[in-house]
Amino acid sequence: MVNYMLMITADLENIANLQPQGGCDDPSFPYFFKVKCGRCGELSQKETCVILNETYPLPAGKGTTNLVQKCKFCGREGTVSMVPGKGKLLTQEISDAGEYAPLMMFDCRGYEPDGFVFSGVWKAESAAGTKYEDIDLSGGEFAEYDEKGECPVMISNLRSKFEVVK
Numbered sequence: 502m503v504n505y506m507l508m509i510t511a512d513l514e515n516i517a518n519l520q521p522q523g524g525c526d527d528p529s530f531p532y533f534f535k536v537k538c539g540r541c542g543e544l545s546q547k548e549t550c551v552i553l554n555e556t557y558p559l560p561a562g563k564g565t566t567n568l569v570q571k572c573k574f575c576g577r578e579g580t581v582s583m584v585p586g587k588g589k590l591l592t593q594e595i596s597d598a599g600e601y602a603p604l605m606m607f608d609c610r611g612y613e614p615d616g617f618v619f620s621g622v623w624k625a626e627s628a629a630g631t632k633y634e635d636i637d638l639s640g641g642e643f644a645e646y647d648e649k650g651e652c653p654v655m656i657s658n659l660r661s662k663f664e665v666v667k
């Protein structure tokens with residue numbers, strides 16, 4: 502098994518922080534990404550979706566997982582289990598430093614995650630303290646005018662990566 506941390510960042514203009522609507526451990530937040538088979542190296546055609554509150558019994562042994570999927574190419578079965586409690590807010594400081602914030606950890610067996618897609622519903626707070634909810638980042642950006650701060654706010658240039666956690 503290998504643990505992968507999903508790391509995200511974005512350009513934040515007058516935005517203090519960004520996170521999923523229900524926080525980093527939002528039980529119904531959908532994570533969409535592709536999986537690469539650890540045996541044959543085939544990358545799945547479509548993104549798969551894992552959600553913290555959707556669990557399935559592990560194919561072998563006891564316990565539950567968030568995804569059981571067979572590689573379409575070689576038939577090997579792999580699992581992806583979410584490990585909550587590791588995420589942090591993406592703050593302006595992190596963004597300005599050109600760094601990434603951890604969002605969610607995935608315990609992957611037989612698969613390597615690849616190509617996270619920003620889906621689901623997000624929330625953000627402006628530098629002036631205005632709260633924004635129901636943000637849709639699937640179009641790649643969010644832009645508003647902040648009355649309180651009397652300035653434009655914007656989230657753009659979304660980037661993500663999966664890092665192996667040792």
Ligand SMILES: [Zn+2]
Binds near residue numbers: 538539576
């Ligand atoms: Zn395979």
